[in-house]
Amino acid sequence: MSKAFSEDEKLNIKQKMMEAAIEIFHESGTKGLSIKELTKRAGIAQGSFYNFWKDKDALIMDVMQYRLSQKLEIAKQSFDESLENPVKFLVDIIYEHSIDLKEKYKKKPIYAQALNMLSKKTENRVYEANSLYTDFINKLAEYWKEQNAVKDVDEKGLINAFTGSFLLFSNYYKFEEEYFNDILKVFISAVVKRYIEL
Template identity: 25%
Template structure:
């Protein structure tokens, strides 16, 4: 039988697995990182890993959710919490979101088609469904707030979230779009989204 860990030890090991996983997945990628690599770095037996996560894909997915939450809070607090929503501010928010996806290795991998398909095969469908619902529910209050204040057009909030996701997915098409046209295409798409969703200041009601 394996040794029993105290609650403090469990908390420490879980934290180390998350930290080590983030570093290794960012450096080597999901597919090239093995459970043996992770446990060796943390200093635990491979069997101990399964006390915390069912697979390396599950560990990766939890790291992804933590990263998404961290970035979401940072972006929203920087652009919207204490200031009025404007088209210019919303454009800057979208540009920064695209930049994060393009440069953050964890996000970059999840939006690469082969890694996404790999995760979808390995993880239970209900985990993905829960993730999508959580993502939408976290965006809904802010979108509803902007709509009630007359700052954003009165569209289905789920459609608005989908439009923003479509911008992120467009970053996968850089090779197809072409190096010279990619950046102007992204910028034009951002402009269309911001102009289409955020009302002009002189058209807002009190």
């Protein structure tokens, strides 16, 4: 029987297991991930895994959300850098995020598997990713308005720039490789410029 954990313990253990899962994914992909190895690295009983996830697919989805939230949190720390050129700042963040995921998607099976699962899973999983983008864009738009860096921002339009870039990079293989990055950047730039009034 698995041990009952306090809420604080659950948060700490879940974070530790996701960090361990990321290490294992990068070492040997999803096939190398075993619940036994993961719980061993996290220092808990094997059966305790099911206090956190119903299966490995659910874990993989949570790890992707976790990595995305970490990256957006880092970007939030540089909001002050956005004041000089809000459009360029956001275009660069979305573009670099998309190119990074595209390269990982091509080279690391875990990312391809997770992104394929995300596109096939329930709308709740897609909503969770969109809620991270929504939170990021809303905070950035609020910051710009407080600093008088913009006249107006259409937050929903900018959230769709993230969504559109996700759809493009997850279908990169349908494009001529030499044109894809330019097409992605043009798309992101056009959408961001349309929804930020300077």
